[in-house]
Amino acid sequence: MAADRAVLREGRCYAEVTPDPLHLQRLVELVVDDGAGAFATFTGTTRNTFQGKKTERLEYEAYVPMAAKKLLELCQQACARWQLCGAAIAHRTGVVHVGEASVVIACSSPHRRDALEACHWAIDELKATVPIWKKEFFEGGEVWKENEEWRAEQRRLRDEGEQQRRGPQPAAPQQQHGGEGA
């Protein structure tokens, strides 16, 4: 039986995949630092409708060890890109009812812009790259959702692969990294 939870911690970075309810304050405490002048957080919750249909619940499934590894990598990339004191991401699995959190992110930094931008970047990147799935149960049906961020990332990787096979192009446009500034 595969493990249903994973916690990874390295330096200023923390990643967790868990079937338990998420608590934002606990995640904030993980990035507390006397050098921080700002804390930014993101919470993703189950909303009650999707495309006019009433959502009953979402059910999340994760490739637990790989998801935790990818979440930790996101924290590390955020720390490399912005001046952060700490970065923490937790994602829940199993049934998440309307109003409950499925994902929480906390970043701390000496100055507010770094924490705010890192938080924004991290949720977009998470939706493009971390192996977690949700099935939506609504009135009269159920469906596996697909993130637009994932589709965009796959298009980018395919184009990149084709460009590499063709060899360097004289006027190849600069590839933008997905997610940032969205």
Next chain:
Amino acid sequence: MEVRVLFFARSRELAGASEATLSLQPGSTTAALMPHLLEQFPQLSELGTSFVLSLNQEYLAPGEAQPLKAGDEVAVIPPISGG
């Protein structure tokens, strides 16, 4: 040699299993995986091109053929929807 294959979400439902063991010729690459998997789990063809593979918890690039060794962990990853 044997490799472990994991299925998730839609690929798990189509395969009717959350994991399987594949017997491959020594020296096989990841390019040999899908033909074998489709033979064992024909319903996976419903995924079309909407999936990626991972090898030992790292994504494979589209069309990438990595050498496999006994005990490797492969996953069939349908479009993700975390967040």
